[in-house]
Amino acid sequence: MHGLTGKTPTAEPRDQLISRSMLLLLVAMTGAAPISMYILVPALPMLANVFGRDISIAQMTVSLFMVGIAFSQIVLGPLSDKLGRRPVLLGGLALMMLASVGCIFAETLPQLIAARFLQALGGASGMVISRAIIRDLYARDRVGSMISLVVAVMMIAQMLSPLLGGVIETSLGWRAIFYVIALVSVLVTIVIAVALPETRRAADRPPGASFLSDARSLTTSRAFVGYVLCQVLASSIIFTFAGGGPYVVVTQMGRSSAEYGAWFATSGLAYLIGNLCCVRFSPRHSLERLIWLGLALQFLGAALNLTWGLLGYNQQPNWLFGTHMLITFANAFVMSNSAAGAISIKPQAAGTASGLMGFLQMGFGALCSQFGAWLGGHFATPVPLNIAIVVLSLACAASMIFLVPRGGVIATEDLIEQAEEEETGLL
Incomplete structure (x- = not known):
């Protein structure tokens, strides 16, 4: 618990274990699943034509991929606490590799969808375990900046x-995409097997600890629930806008899908810049201060977007995406630092915390994406979508105000230590 209380660990300094090569490993394992999801998106119309199915069925190669990512994290995170980071990560990547081969040889769309689901189950191991590895290697005040950097x-x-x-x-056919994914999966698995050390220390794992005991202690912590809700609701802003954005720009504004893609890229750029700024500011400011900075900017952007919508300016994409860039810039501060807070509540259960958070993020995000699409497709203005984003921004702030104690993780850890000492005394 030294990362939370500020006490110097005996194995000092653990930060020196991190290098550029470790950063690249974390990036590779984190990006395996999301890159595999997005790389197939341009080929969805071709898949529908090749297999003679409706585009909505082809879309399931992406939607069920997200479901696989959600359920995988809640299983693999706790397993990494119990068995170690390396074996669970290597097992997940091996499953992704085999599933990619299954995608190559799929003869029907249902077979491809099933293989993609297995691909997500394996690939998500990198997403959940990378956060746990960062918590293993870094003190609490550095976790947010490292998540942002990755x-x-x-x-x-x-x-x-x-x-x-x-x-x-376009050049080689849709199956070639899975050849590339399979090849990259093999390379990442080999590199991790050779270069990644086991970061979970057996001494940090209390005897008799289990998923149920870890989940119980985490979910009964107000701070953990607050940080997780803040992170999940902040990410849901992105999912909601991504679901409704195409309908707003293409249907309501009468612009092309290519133009929508170009405007949407500005949101990704703002999120990227936000993460880089978070890395820069993190050494000089506390985790909670950075979250509140992000929440303030996030609400300001959401309120401006709603104002432009009520005044009629949001019928132009530059007004809509100009203020949405401020939202996504702030989103980076909120998401990375609230995630750092959540996995720092109980460092010896960082995998379980990461898994629970990832499951809720993807599951609730999928619902918000559908809700955003409904708002964009059933109204003639973007105002309902703007209102939804304002509400989510306020909910983010409320989770910090009403659930996270003053003093943040450190205050919460003191309470956890006191409860554990009392329980030990009773035993």
């Missing part, structure tokens, strides 16, 4: 993956 580097590849997928599909 996300920033990964986003560059993630933003380019649809372009790469389109080029591959």
